[in-house]
Amino acid sequence: MNILITVFFYLSVTFSVLHLYHCLPWFREPEERSNRYPKLKKRMLDYRNEEEGMSILIPCFNEIGILETSIKSMGLLPYSQLEVIYINDGSTDDTMNYLTKSLQLKACSMSPNCKLSYEKVKGLYQSELYPNFYVIDKMNGGKADALNAGIDYSNHDLIVTLDADTILEDNALFAVNDTFKDRNVVAAGGMVHVLQTRTNEHKNRLSLRFTNMLIRVQVLDFLKAFYISKLSLVRFKALAVISGAFGIFRKQSLLDVGGYRKTIGEDIDITLRIHRLIAKNKNLRISFISDAVGYTELPETWKDLTKQRLRWQKAYIDCIIHFWSFFVKTLFTRPVSFFYIFESFLVGTLASYIMTGIVIVNIIKDPQNTYLMFFYMFWVFLVGLLYDLIAIRQGKFYGFTFRKRDGFRIFSAILFDIFIYRFVTICFVMYGSISYFFNKKWNKVTRTGRNYHQEGSKPAA
Numbered sequence: 001m002n003i004l005i006t007v008f009f010y011l012s013v014t015f016s017v018l019h020l021y022h023c024l025p026w027f028r029e030p031e032e033r034s035n036r037y038p039k040l041k042k043r044m045l046d047y048r049n050e051e052e053g054m055s056i057l058i059p060c061f062n063e064i065g066i067l068e069t070s071i072k073s074m075g076l077l078p079y080s081q082l083e084v085i086y087i088n089d090g091s092t093d094d095t096m097n098y099l100t101k102s103l104q105l106k107a108c109s110m111s112p113n114c115k116l117s118y119e120k121v122k123g124l125y126q127s128e129l130y131p132n133f134y135v136i137d138k139m140n141g142g143k144a145d146a147l148n149a150g151i152d153y154s155n156h157d158l159i160v161t162l163d164a165d166t167i168l169e170d171n172a173l174f175a176v177n178d179t180f181k182d183r184n185v186v187a188a189g190g191m192v193h194v195l196q197t198r199t200n201e202h203k204n205r206l207s208l209r210f211t212n213m214l215i216r217v218q219v220l221d222f223l224k225a226f227y228i229s230k231l232s233l234v235r236f237k238a239l240a241v242i243s244g245a246f247g248i249f250r251k252q253s254l255l256d257v258g259g260y261r262k263t264i265g266e267d268i269d270i271t272l273r274i275h276r277l278i279a280k281n282k283n284l285r286i287s288f289i290s291d292a293v294g295y296t297e298l299p300e301t302w303k304d305l306t307k308q309r310l311r312w313q314k315a316y317i318d319c320i321i322h323f324w325s326f327f328v329k330t331l332f333t334r335p336v337s338f339f340y341i342f343e344s345f346l347v348g349t350l351a352s353y354i355m356t357g358i359v360i361v362n363i364i365k366d367p368q369n370t371y372l373m374f375f376y377m378f379w380v381f382l383v384g385l386l387y388d389l390i391a392i393r394q395g396k397f398y399g400f401t402f403r404k405r406d407g408f409r410i411f412s413a414i415l416f417d418i419f420i421y422r423f424v425t426i427c428f429v430m431y432g433s434i435s436y437f438f439n440k441k442w443n444k445v446t447r448t449g450r451n452y453h454q455e456g457s458k459p460a461a
Contacts, residue, residue, distance in 0.1 A: 005358060008351045009376050015343045016383045019232040020390055025397060027235055031182065032290065051081040052177055053156030055251075059146035060099075061089045063164040065447035066297065067098050073167035075130055079174065084133045087150045090119075090140025099135050103127035110134065110153045116259040118149040143244075144260035144269075151254050159254060161247045165195065165297040165447060168246075169203060175291035176248050186253040186284045187274045189239065190246035190292035191226055193400065194219045195452055198295045204399050208409040214305060216413035217421045218298045224387050227394035234288040238335035240344065242271045242286070246294040253277060253284075263322070264440050265315020272323050275336045279326075290398050297448060304445045309425065313349075313432025314440065320345055352429045384418040 058070065074084045088096045099105065108126035119141035127133035136149055151159060158180055160173070172190060179185055196215050197206040208216050233239045242248075244267035257273040260266045271286070278284045299305040320327075320340075330337040355376075392410065395401070402410060 004354065005376060008347070008355060009379065011342070011347050012351065013379055013383065015339075015347060016387070019228050020383075020386060022232040022235060023228045023390075023394060029235060031179070031287070050177070050181075051079060052158055052180060053081040054079070054083075054158040054160055054173060054176070055150070055154035055156040056082065056084045056160045056162060057087065057147055057150035057154065058084065058162050058164055059087045059089055059143050059150070060091060060095050060164050061140070061143070061146070061444065062091045062093045062095060063447065064091075064093045064095050064098055066165045067095065067102070069167060069450075069452045070164050071102055071133075074133070076170075077168060077173060078170055079177075081156070082132055082173065083155060084130070085136060085150050085154060086134070087136045087138065087146040089138060089142070089146040096135075096137055100125070102129075103133055103135065104129045105135055108134070110136075112152045113255070114152065115255050116148040116152045118145045118152065121149060124153070142262055144262045144266040147266065148259040151251060151259060154251060157251050159249045159251050161244060161249070162294070163245045163296055166192075166245045166294050167195065167198075167452065169293040169295075172292040172294060175289050179287055179289050179292075180248070180250070182287075184283050184285055185287045186250045186278070187242060187271070188248045188287040188289050188292075189230065189234075189242040190248065190294050191288075191290050191398070192222065192243050192245050193293060193295050194222055195295040195297040196300070198452065204401065206395075206400055206402050206406075208402065208406045208413075211409075212300065213413065213416055214302065215298060215300060216409060217417050218305070220388050220391065220413055220417050222298075223391035223395050227391050227398065228387060230288055231290070231394075233339060234286065236335045236339065237285065238339040239286050239288065240271055240275075240336055240340050241268050242274075243267060245296040246292070248289070248292075249274070261322075263315070263318055264311060264436075265318055268315050268319045269322070272319055272326070272336070272340075275334065276323075276326055279330060279334055295452075297452075299445050300448060301446075306428065308445050309428040310432040310435060313429050314436040316344060316349070317433050317436040318440075349429055349433055352426050356426070356430070380422075381418050384422055385414065388414045388417060 056074065058074075060067070063070075086099055088099060103125075104127060105125035106128055108124055110124045119139035121136060121138045123137040125135040125137070127135075134153075136153060138146065138149055147161060158176070160176065162168075176188070176190070179188055193206065194215065196211055197208060197219055199205050199207045206219070208219065211219070230239060230241075247267065247270075249270075253274060254260075254270075257270070257277050261269050261273075263269050274286060278286070299308050327337040327341050331341060332338065392402075
């Protein structure tokens with residue numbers, strides 16, 4: 001048993017320390033940029049005369065609570081070579097009526113490529129208020145199905161996929177345009193921050209003032225995910241998830257892999273499909289664009305958080321099963337396979353069951369002999385603390401800071417994270433992995449209905 005504890009200890013610590021080290025600015029690749037340098041912001045604006053056309057796809061299923069924020073933010077984007085396509089995926093609320101009224105829709109004709117399959121399209125519409133806004137009204141088929149319809153009807157080479165609750169910073173699409181000038185980049189993920197922390201008065205300042213503890217600890221989660229894990233993995237060429245909240249793809253690449261698969265985790269699935277494509281074309285690559293910043297709404301209740309995290313874990317298990325052959329064949333030749341199997345599956349999932357079982361057995365059989373467990377837990381807490389502190393420092397390096405008055409809120413969130421929240425997430429992993437085999441429901445998170453784009457509105461609940 002001690003040997004087993006030692007093995008998982010070294011595995012978990014090794015991967016954690018590796019990402020902590022590899023995410024640091026010393027390992028930045030030549031194509032990486034940072035909002036920390038004002039000259040680069042100006043350079044993005046200089047590309048306005050060289051804009052490549054983009055199609056923003058926004059799937060909508062019962063999104064009435066967030067559409068006002070989405071439409072206002074999309075309408076103010078300064079990028080000119082742009083079309084925005086809302087896909088109403090058989091909503092049962094007033095989503096379609098709201099789109100019709102707020103966008104002043106009129107029937108139009110759009111020519112599909114007819115290269116992807118999806119549920120029947122009931123109507124195609126164009127906005128009289130924003131001529132580059134379109135709406136596809138279709139039968140319900142799920143998020144992946146809606147995205148396939150959007151891809152098929154899109155007119156531009158670059159596809160940007162956003163959740164309905166995602167809004168973009170003004171410079172985001174210019175950063176995307178800059179990155180995709182490299183023809184070898186076939187897919188990329190943008191930087192995603194928490195919408196509830198966004199402030200109107202200072203775009204690079206995050207505020208925790210109106211957030212509850214659940215939002216604060218998720219803010220730390222996102223900082224760790226994007227500024228440590230994703231940054232490190234993309235440098236290893238092993239990024240396994242392009243966030244569905246803000247993903248960018250070349251349209252031809254999406255067509256080459258057959259579009260999105262109807263699954264509980266379409267964002268992980270499409271990323272791995274792109275990796276299979278890259279495995280056959282060595283020059284192609286996936287990028288991470290730290291300058292392309294978006295904000296997405298996070299769950300504000302434990303009920304909604306549970307829905308979200310269980311869905312994420314089910315998605316991981318689904319992709320393990322679906323891509324198992326690819327992982328096995330390329331385990332030691334493709335970094336994404338190595339990290340997915342050893343880190344995400346072995347350390348991130350199986351170890352949760354094994355270590356929990358060991359702790360329980362050890363307490364029951366030999367409660368006096370717990371020094372190894374205390375040693376293990378000490379390092380878990382230490383690494384957790386380092387992750388939080390470095391993630392906050394990384395955010396500052398890339399131009400995003402908290403208000404000074406948020407100091408105590410950050411401190412309390414860190415304590416909550418390392419002593420409570422990390423054990424809750426282990427429960428999500430364990431329960432989600434098992435429940436996948438009995439329940440593959442998508443479990444949509446409830447929107448708050450808050451208008452984040454209104455001037456003077458509070459940033460969170």
